[in-house]
Amino acid sequence: MNDPIDLFGITTSSLELISFVLAVITVVLNIRRVHWAWLFSIVSSATYGVVFYQSLLYGGAALQVVFIVVSVWGWHQWLHGGDKHDLLPVTRSSKQVLLWAGAAWAVGFVLIAGFLDHYTDTDVPYPEGFLTAGSLVGQLLLARKKVENWIVWIIVDVLYVGLFVFKGLNLTAVLYAVFVVLASIGLSTWYRHSSDKP
Template structure:
């Protein structure tokens, strides 16, 4: 069983294995902090995504590399956005997505999928079945990260969908540690959605009093 899951690591440099494990650990911490609505989601995410950008560049997984590069940039934006206050009150608390934000999310998804598809065609990367899945999942994660940076409850729905697809996807690519990471991500994302939804509903109830 162990050999089935980890045999591909025999050919990997020890440094790459160590870096993948570190990136996974900080990625798990980041999602846990996100669930708790804790601003540490961003510094831990920056560490994880910066390592993954390097590894994915080495592994020539450009779609995944672009996702993590985008995560890195949005983590900086989210860190700033979450830290803004009006006096002692958080300027942008957890809330549900608005109609205009839904339109932006759809546009962002379509644009992202189209852009990644063009990149893959240009570099002739549509050589495996999971390359096609990459184009779709990149769009899902781009929207999810944008919504999380804006503290929207619905970000978790996109993470759940993307994480579920990523579990078999990364295993098929030969990155077992990362596949296990997405399994844990899925569980945490489900609880994160329930927790953020409860916080949002409670806030709405307080406003109506």
């Protein structure tokens, strides 16, 4: 599944293409607040984990394992995370949650980048550390149906486009450019549907 294939002038592999399709389905279902998104997230995370590992993007590969675990939790949260163990509503984050999210991103960046720099042969430890930490924050906010998850994803996805181009994962770079557009739609859609908007 890793033999190179040409897709409209973009060199990719069958596994990267499958991962691409599954990831797009995941985000579209997330925007629509359909809980089946988490199933697609689990499968696309598993396939992308292999793609990233083979590209020496160890932070990204490890992140996919974490995404699988968080997806199981997020699926449960969406279905039973409400006040009465019912469907979780879309809400905005408090200032305290945003401060914790920012702090977690910063600490995660330092720890992940340091680990990647000292214990792996990746050639992009600092960009990967920053984006891996940001992705964890975005995924946790998504699991709790916080509107601001989409802001995190916009930032992360824009930067991932450059990283994937650098690593030669051109189809995945296109995917993350699509993600920027989808995350912008998600931000607008979720804000309109949030139960606590001013």
